[in-house]
Amino acid sequence: MRAFFDMGGYAAFVWPAYAVTFAVVLLNIFWARRALERSRAEARRRLQMQREVS
Amino acid sequence: MNHSDGNIAQPLAALVAADPDRLSSVCQRASALEAVRLALQRDLQLAFRKRGQLVQPLAFFAMVTLLFPLAISPELARLRELAPGVLWVGALLGSLLALEFLFRDDAHDGTLEQYALSGQSLTALMVAKTIAHWLLTGLPLALMAPLAAVSLGVHTGALPGILFAVAVGSVALSLIGSIGAALTLGIKRSGALLSLLTLPLSLPVLIFGARATQLAIHGASFAAPLELLGALAVLGGTLAPLAAAAAVRISLE
């Protein structure tokens, strides 16, 4: 187990590399969902305004 | 609309010479080659009215060349090593500065719209504008490069090669730059964005040009990188006006 985390002495490089990559993965998931939510909210607002005008 | 008529050429040329601003309206009646010649003539004449503007990129180039010795060392031997890089970075940045003038005035006074509507090939007119731009900025930069090189300790034997390399490279830079300039038409304060768009595309020119200059300084044959520079200029010449024309049309929509 310890050997696994130690990564043959390269732990200081291997684990940050994995951390950065998975941070980017998670960030992309978060971004994509947030962008979708924003678009839906914007579309809802536009429909609301149209209904008020008509 | 595109038939060439020798009788029209003379009065058209006279009209444009007298009042370059009216080119757009006379453009429609000319042949493609006539239109290119007239557009070129117009750009040159209008530029000479504002001669002061032409000097700016050159002054910038001179300033950049001055910065490096001050920042690094006055020793000519060291500067000679750095000369290719300094010359080309300076030329690249100077040509970037000059790009703003390419379309700005024409977009402002509606000439660009006239060009697009004139029924002439917009691509051909882009070629005309790029040639004019090179004659007004690239060529002067190329003529200045030997002077800057001397100030950096380069011996006179290398100067013709340097002039030639910068002349060819700046053709490619004008072509590449026209794309970014066309895309950013009408965007306020687009200087930084224009640089961001143009610099990555200009990297091959920088690489081959600096290498050609380096070889010239060492007295070796710089044919290989020069040929690559030429290839870039030719490739740019065929593709860039097309892209710039498309970008202009999009900007005018």
Add this chain to the structure above:
Amino acid sequence: MNWTWFHRLASPPHVYALAVRLTPWFAWPAALCIAAGLWGGLVLAPPDYQQGDGFRIIYVHAPSAWMSLMVYVTMAGAAAVGLIWRMKVAHAVAASCAPIGASFTFAALVTGALWGQPMWGTYWEWDPRLTSELVLLFLYLGYMGLRAGIEDPQRADRASAVLAVVGVVNVPIIHYSVTWWNSLHQAPSVMRLGKPAMPLAMLVPLLLMLLGFTLFFVALLLTRVRGEVLARERTASWIREVVRA
């Protein structure tokens, strides 16, 4: 050849519904492939005889680099389709690609630097691959900057599409010139793995990671395209159903 499926792709409501349906079919397999790849790469694969356990960075660096390039090509392809056929959906796809590609280019640079330090003794190397990745990052930033700088959405779509196509044509030229430049000044420093060919135990997890990330990209794309398509539809009635859900 029946082209109806292609023409249907031009219809925003159809694409939106398709995206909703397809996303789980890409998201879950992606998670599985990546999990399997991680297990294989971190646990099962033996250490490299030259780089020891340090080589395992390849399992995140290679997918990131692959993503950065694949996403750019996808972006340029979608942009070209949008320009030629004037399809709003294609422009929506191109717009969705940019932030994904840029972030993975950044990941490729960082993981490349972290790989470089133990292997070459320096965090940054001006080798062709890293330098090209850096230029690619600037190409992405330029694309996103142009989009942000143009107010009219349709003009932004079309102008950035021209830029993407010009960029993709230039990527091989830039890569060639950077490789040429690098070969002049030093011996080519390829990140070799110490053996002429990669043994299966090392290769299979790598392929799994590449596949997993690709599937992940499609899932992300489908999610983002939904939002982009919504933003491009001003008054269509199908939106009503979608936002109420």
